Amino acid sequence: MLFQISEKIVRVMKAFTEPRIATKDIVKEPAHKSPIFRGRHEIKYELCIGCDACNKICPVDAIVMKPLPIKKPKIIPEVNLAICIFCGLCEDVCPTKPEKAIKLSGGDIEMITGGTHKDLDNFWVRVDVPEEWIEQKKREEEEKARKKKEMMAKKKAEAEAKKKAEEKAKAEATEAKKEESAEQKNASAEKGEEK
């Protein structure tokens, strides 16, 4: 009996002395991070090939593909972290090697906002592609297209020359055959006259 009373007293003392969850100011505390949280997205425009795989696999449509005025990458992902569930599928599916063009390693993100629509802009992982890089890419693509055109023209000329040579050889062979059979005919005619 005495033991039960002292146990109750200890419980009541604890209830008064230990901080209670309901009275904690959780808004001012840093958000609890899961031990497997890999951070926000890091997107490298230099590595991206614009395959759209990250966008297609995203289960919650958190990715929007931004168009670029070049052929590769033609599009590049931007992520809305307000929708993202940090599953990492976009990183897993990204085909670039050895480094992924999109990966969840960009450090922590504070997910608490003032609650206005303007604040939601902070949740976007945007990609600022420098204008000089775009211009350089355009020049490279033009050079590549020019070389490809030259190569095609060369291949076509070679194929035509080969075809002509084959036709010529064929015509010569037919002519030689004709001459041979004419000679044979003459020889057999001469033999007949001798008899």
Ligand code: SF4
């Ligand atoms: S981590 Fe998951 S939810 Fe977030 S953008 Fe990538 S695929 Fe979508």
Ligand code: SF4
């Ligand atoms: S980030 Fe990766 S998966 Fe997404 S478009 Fe670029 S290359 Fe493709």
